[in-house]
Amino acid sequence: MPTKKITIDSKSVFVHKAILKPDFNKKSVLVDNPWEYVELWIKRQTNSNNALFYWQQAHGFYQATKQLPKTSSPLTAYYCFLNATKALLEIRNINYMDRHGVTGNSTGIASLSNENIKFQANGILAELSRLLGEPVNGEIFTFKKLIYNLSYIHRAYKLTYSSDPELFYPISDPHFVKIQNQNYAYFQAEITSEFYKNKNTINKLPSTLERDLGNPDKWIIRKKKRFKWVNGAANKANNLSRLTNYHKAVRTDIHFIYGSIDLWYFKRTGFGNAINKNSLTITFALMHRLSELSRYNPVRLKKHFDCQHNWLLSEFINLAPTQFIYTIACEITGQEFKIPGVRK
Structure with missing residues (x-):
């Protein structure tokens, strides 16, 4: 399915560090x-x-x-x-x-x-x-x-x-895309490290995520669940409300490390030592x-x-x-x- 990054005021929407009330309208604080x-x-x-x-x-x-x-x-x-x-x-x-x-x-x-x-x-x-x-x-x-x-x-x-298995797998460009000619959007990111571009990494995805097989030349992962996104300034408030709720669910599986360059990861789930808690x-x-x-x-x-x-x-x-x-x-x-x- 052809997609395009969703934008707010001409600014692409990426995964936010804040979970509770992320302000997608504001620029980053340097x-x-x-x-x-x-x-x-x-x-x-x-x-x-x-x-x-x-x-x-x-x-x-x-x-x-x-x-x-x-x-x-x-x-x-x-x-x-x-x-x-x-x-x-x-x-x-x-x-x-x-x-x-x-x-x-x-x-x-x-x-x-x-x-x-x-x-x-x-x-x-x-x-x-x-x-x-x-x-x-x-x-x-x-x-x-x-x-x-x-x-x-x-x-x-x-x-x-x-000897303990790896829990966190690096991803790049975590953002949200809208399906063209549809009023639905979803989260996606890319696995860019050559070390992790393999089936073993895909097998470690949490149940909420999957590989996008429509783009076989890249290792794109996406959230299975969609949310409603309707273009037009009149729909901005409702879009932001739905995005905020959806984003909170995304951040259950997507984690970051703060540093000079922010690093993002998906977290493996589904086995005994994985704990579903915030950092x-x-x-x-x-x-x-x-x-x-x-x-x-x-x-x-x-x-x-x-x-x-x-x-x-x-x-x-x-x-x-x-x-x-x-x-x-x-x-x-x-x-x-x-x-x-x-x-x-």
């Missing part, structure tokens, strides 16, 4: 860091003094995190995440119990498989999960299983635990567990840095603050953030 921009946005776009205070608190903890060693920094990193999440909940007018919403415990020797994390039914993390459309039913996961499900740390995970909730829960160890059992935390997974933990502690804050900044504002001065 900043070295999102702190001052989001603070200004909260002042201009909301009347929430609480949200502003929590965002400023998060910034303070973020700065402290950068100065601390890896056995201490999880504590301030977690409180950065906690306050940034509170800012988001305040802006979305979500009532929440002022408790963490997550807890953990240790068993046996210092191993990622022996650190257990429970998602509780109430609290900050529970409301973030509900806001993102995730189930909240007291699930318990090991630290190892949760960190396995993070795109931005997956390469480090695979180098540490090489925000996973990162929040993992850093909470490390903060518990930092506070109550720092000797055990130190032992984790004497194990096989030392580098994996170090990479998580180094990368998580940036990934979390940029992602939640997108959710707070509905806008895209990019590092200035970089072109594809």
Whole structure:
């Protein structure tokens, strides 16, 4: 079927980093860091003094995190995440119990498989999960299983635990196209890496995606489900509403890594170790567990840095603050953030 990229005000529509309220009309925000921009946005776009205070608190903890060693920094990193999440909940007018919403415990020797994390039914993390459309039913996961499900740390995970299957597969140009002469559109992207252009990759697609066999010279993947898109300025509001709902479903399977050049992936599903959770909730829960160890059992935390997974933990502690804050900044504002001065 011949298709054409859908556009809004002559601008092609690509997959957005924000899930909750992506603003497809706005241009990307080019900043070295999102702190001052989001603070200004909260002042201009909301009347929430609480949200502003929590965002400023998060910034303070973020700065402290950068100065601390890896056995201490999880504590301030977690409180950065906690306050940034509170800012988001305040802006979305979500009532929440002022408790963490997550807890953990240790068993046996210092191993990622022996650190257990429970998602509780109430609290900050529970409301973030509900806001993102995730189930909240007291699930318990090991630290190892949760960190396995993070795109931005997956390469480090695979180098540490090489026997576990790959979860994230790179894609390029994730966007939306309209079927010509029809009022329907859908998501599509391309597999451009020669290493992944094979049937094995296609077999790992989640059930919601398929290869577009109408273009055999390229490895195009697309979402099976369509949504209504009617050309014309009079249909803009309805088109945007349908696109936003459809986009949220797309982002269940499509994940990104923030960096100088944004990287997008589809996530393999359908087997036991794949968890259908957003990177925000996973990162929040993992850093909470490390903060518990930092506070109550720092000797055990130190032992984790004497194990096989030392580098994996170090990479998580180094990368998580940036990934979390940029992602939640997108959710707070509905806008895209990019590092200035970089072109594809």
